[in-house]
Amino acid sequence: MFKKLSPQAWTILFTAFLTFQTFAETQVFYLTLEDHVFTPSSLEIPANKKVKVIIHNKDKVPEEFDSFELNREKVIFPGKKAVIYVGPLPAGEYKYFGEYHPNSARGRIIVKGDANVN
Numbered sequence: 381m382f383k384k385l386s387p388q389a390w391t392i393l394f395t396a397f398l399t400f401q402t403f404a405e406t407q408v409f410y411l412t413l414e415d416h417v418f419t420p421s422s423l424e425i426p427a428n429k430k431v432k433v434i435i436h437n438k439d440k441v442p443e444e445f446d447s448f449e450l451n452r453e454k455v456i457f458p459g460k461k462a463v464i465y466v467g468p469l470p471a472g473e474y475k476y477f478g479e480y481h482p483n484s485a486r487g488r489i490i491v492k493g494d495a496n497v498n
Contacts, residue, residue: 406465407431412440413456416481424490427471433464433489443485447476450489465493 384392409431412419416439423432437443437456445464446453456462466474471493478485 409433409437411487412438413443413478413485416443416478416484418476418485418487420480421487422490423487424492425466425469427491427493428468430465430467432462433466435464436461440482443481444479445476446479447474450476451473452476453479 390445407426407429409423409425411423411433413435418435423433425433433492435445435454435456437458437460440458442454442455442457444455445462450466452464452466454462454464466489471491474489474491476487476489
């Protein structure tokens with residue numbers, strides 16, 4: 381069965397396998413937005429790794445996750461979840477805020493040099 385595959389088919393299969401491996405190994409982190417406050421306000425992620433951040437907006441109004449340092453912005457509708465991929469990033473601190481409630485919806489992502497941070 382596999383001997384009859386063309387070089388292009390092998391390339392597609394190999395690429396699909398690598399894509400699956402990448403997503404299977406991606407760590408997931410969670411933020412909650414409630415009463416216009418992100419919880420936790422500090423989220424630690426590993427350096428030099430791409431991670432998935434799931435944000436759950438428990439408020440009754442939309443909010444926009446915004447970060448100039450992370451080059452990310454995403455509207456999160458009331459009662460919904462949004463996914464933001466971050467990294468790979470060098471160690472450091474990256475601030476974010478809610479554009480609609482910037483005085484209360486604030487936080488930071490702390491990127492640690494140890495790749496085993498949970």
